[in-house]
Amino acid sequence: MISNLFRFGALFLVLTSSTTVRAQGRRPSTPNDTLRSIEVSDDHRVTFRIYAPKAGEVSVSGDFGQSGKMEKDDQGVWSRTVGPLTPDFYSYSFNVDGVRTIDAKNPMIKPGLNGLDSLFLVPGEEAEFEMTKDVPHGEVRAVWYRSGTLGMPRRMHVYTPPGYEGGSERYPVLYLLHGSGDEDSGWSTIGRAGFIIDNLIAAGKAVPMIVVMPNGSLPRPGNLPRPTPDAPPSPEVMAAREAAQNRFTDELLKEIVPTVEKTLRVKSGPENRALAGLSMGGGQTLRVLTTNPDRFAYVGIWSAGLFGGNAEEWEKRNESFLAAADKVNATVKRLEIRVGDKDSLLAGSKALAGVLERRGIKHEVQIGGGGHTWINWRHYLGDLAPKLFR
Amino acid sequence: MISNLFRFGALFLVLTSSTTVRAQGRRPSTPNDTLRSIEVSDDHRVTFRIYAPKAGEVSVSGDFGQSGKMEKDDQGVWSRTVGPLTPDFYSYSFNVDGVRTIDAKNPMIKPGLNGLDSLFLVPGEEAEFEMTKDVPHGEVRAVWYRSGTLGMPRRMHVYTPPGYEGGSERYPVLYLLHGSGDEDSGWSTIGRAGFIIDNLIAAGKAVPMIVVMPNGSLPRPGNLPRPTPDAPPSPEVMAAREAAQNRFTDELLKEIVPTVEKTLRVKSGPENRALAGLSMGGGQTLRVLTTNPDRFAYVGIWSAGLFGGNAEEWEKRNESFLAAADKVNATVKRLEIRVGDKDSLLAGSKALAGVLERRGIKHEVQIGGGGHTWINWRHYLGDLAPKLFR
Numbered sequence: 001m002i003s004n005l006f007r008f009g010a011l012f013l014v015l016t017s018s019t020t021v022r023a024q025g026r027r028p029s030t031p032n033d034t035l036r037s038i039e040v041s042d043d044h045r046v047t048f049r050i051y052a053p054k055a056g057e058v059s060v061s062g063d064f065g066q067s068g069k070m071e072k073d074d075q076g077v078w079s080r081t082v083g084p085l086t087p088d089f090y091s092y093s094f095n096v097d098g099v100r101t102i103d104a105k106n107p108m109i110k111p112g113l114n115g116l117d118s119l120f121l122v123p124g125e126e127a128e129f130e131m132t133k134d135v136p137h138g139e140v141r142a143v144w145y146r147s148g149t150l151g152m153p154r155r156m157h158v159y160t161p162p163g164y165e166g167g168s169e170r171y172p173v174l175y176l177l178h179g180s181g182d183e184d185s186g187w188s189t190i191g192r193a194g195f196i197i198d199n200l201i202a203a204g205k206a207v208p209m210i211v212v213m214p215n216g217s218l219p220r221p222g223n224l225p226r227p228t229p230d231a232p233p234s235p236e237v238m239a240a241r242e243a244a245q246n247r248f249t250d251e252l253l254k255e256i257v258p259t260v261e262k263t264l265r266v267k268s269g270p271e272n273r274a275l276a277g278l279s280m281g282g283g284q285t286l287r288v289l290t291t292n293p294d295r296f297a298y299v300g301i302w303s304a305g306l307f308g309g310n311a312e313e314w315e316k317r318n319e320s321f322l323a324a325a326d327k328v329n330a331t332v333k334r335l336e337i338r339v340g341d342k343d344s345l346l347a348g349s350k351a352l353a354g355v356l357e358r359r360g361i362k363h364e365v366q367i368g369g370g371g372h373t374w375i376n377w378r379h380y381l382g383d384l385a386p387k388l389f390r
Numbered sequence: 391m392i393s394n395l396f397r398f399g400a401l402f403l404v405l406t407s408s409t410t411v412r413a414q415g416r417r418p419s420t421p422n423d424t425l426r427s428i429e430v431s432d433d434h435r436v437t438f439r440i441y442a443p444k445a446g447e448v449s450v451s452g453d454f455g456q457s458g459k460m461e462k463d464d465q466g467v468w469s470r471t472v473g474p475l476t477p478d479f480y481s482y483s484f485n486v487d488g489v490r491t492i493d494a495k496n497p498m499i500k501p502g503l504n505g506l507d508s509l510f511l512v513p514g515e516e517a518e519f520e521m522t523k524d525v526p527h528g529e530v531r532a533v534w535y536r537s538g539t540l541g542m543p544r545r546m547h548v549y550t551p552p553g554y555e556g557g558s559e560r561y562p563v564l565y566l567l568h569g570s571g572d573e574d575s576g577w578s579t580i581g582r583a584g585f586i587i588d589n590l591i592a593a594g595k596a597v598p599m600i601v602v603m604p605n606g607s608l609p610r611p612g613n614l615p616r617p618t619p620d621a622p623p624s625p626e627v628m629a630a631r632e633a634a635q636n637r638f639t640d641e642l643l644k645e646i647v648p649t650v651e652k653t654l655r656v657k658s659g660p661e662n663r664a665l666a667g668l669s670m671g672g673g674q675t676l677r678v679l680t681t682n683p684d685r686f687a688y689v690g691i692w693s694a695g696l697f698g699g700n701a702e703e704w705e706k707r708n709e710s711f712l713a714a715a716d717k718v719n720a721t722v723k724r725l726e727i728r729v730g731d732k733d734s735l736l737a738g739s740k741a742l743a744g745v746l747e748r749r750g751i752k753h754e755v756q757i758g759g760g761g762h763t764w765i766n767w768r769h770y771l772g773d774l775a776p777k778l779f780r
Binding site for chain 1: 420422440441442443444445446466483486487488489490491492494495496497499501502503504505506522523524527528529530531532533534536542543548555556573578584652653654
């Protein structure tokens, strides 16, 4: 392609479609060469397309709420139009004759520990808070550190606000945890954390802050049996699980926070630290709070699965935390519990709120719409950040 | 999952397989639930697997050199074993009945402008230079800046070496350009740039440096007709193309270098600047060199498609650069041209070397093995970095 262009004496630096190159090279062209696999119209309808001439059944699914079968045209292109959708980012994947596949033509993806999803944006007012806008942008870094607790190199993602590089100011820090199946990049891909904070800072709605996004998925400790629903575990297994559970608390408080406070220009003290997490990360957040209630002045527990709805055992095990309500209330300026009313983990959040209420630990519980999805978690971040460090 | 675990009084923080969760919830299990889609054995053989019970033909292809058909077992799982392969990172995708799909179960991917590829690593001695090792790691940042040249927010990736954050030292800068179809993340995903430099610094083989990886894929200027092979373009179109071509040179020299030198702790002067690029980025590198030969002391032109093998027109157009050979030789300490002997763009590199030789511009040309692939470009970076800033 480039060599052809140079025959005309000029290198034409525009995007070259690799599918076009392939078509020129070796095989006849197909409808796939020019296919637009995802198309968002001005009225917020979305059309999905995939070329699969030999398939018998093709469907598209995701968190946009209108999953279903696609229809084939006489060229072998399957399509489905949904919407109009509320402006937001959504994830999707195709299923071709039983094979789950992401959209190989769409570069916007969400990586995870167990696989991938494709993403699309329906632009519009409701998504303004999370879109890439023409405002000053902070930086998102992949930072490696050596964890003594885990005995291995570990990675975290770190957002620094506009003006951090080359400046001398110190900033407060939000520690933001992902859920099971994700890793430390999740809050920067599908989570849009940097863009959400950029937009809030640009609008004067949030104070400039650093956001640290650790990897919360820990390696499985050796020889620890998986839990089964059939038999309650032995006391030895319970103790081993407790130790495994404490590893993330150690990782955060003995490795990550000290590394951040040593290498970045941060303000120290609990009033300059916030901790929030979703799902598994919400459980980790709660565990950090109950074992170390003097470290974070702002705490968000989002869509967390807790106690299976039965809080009794949890209350017994956390008596020393619960009995110190006055001390907790003196440090923690904001403790929020958020979950969607269609989230299968709703009961745990309610149960936690019930215990905290009864034991006099100040908190705010918000049960909104939606399910166990990143749609909710991006909004939760957008709502929480303006309330931090004021 | 989490709520079940809490019934036993402990939250068990290990990786949860999302496929397992799905299997428990709604549908009977399939071989796909526990499928290992990519498996690398100790003897460097690699097995690819995909569950596609209804498909009639499935193949796997990529840059590992043994693409081909897969075989179906009685469970509907298709597989193919290749190798042994030389230790390295490789890319692959599946083709299921004519539908190209990446491996939806493998989180290691290479994003690009036109789609995705899956990646795998065959670990071993030959790949040591590019593997994630237990050494001090630098940071890789996604940095946004506002481009006056292009009138939009633009992103670049920036590697800073271990010790940059929190230190006060200034560092030299390598500007590293990607090829057509990629964007600024390419050198940090499939390109492994940060890990390659980390390993060289840890071994004392390269001086600590900053690596700036811009986005070289420019938006298409309005109304500029696409070139066609049938008719040579008019002088007006030639001029418009020349202007389009100059946009990246402007973007680099008027936007990126000044932004980097203003916000990061860098050493200035040509002796502290290197520029290298592959394919389209090699063409951009050559254009920057010929129009601004006093800015970079180290220049790498890798796998670039140049002149379609015919250098006459190019030589005419670059007479002022070529006539100033002494001046160029005084600034440029190293000018290297590298390409693989199976690269379809081989002729252009040879032609460029021929012109430079004849006109007395010092350079080194290395024609090695391999084709137009990231396998070569990672090695080219690993070879060049130790020679920089000495």
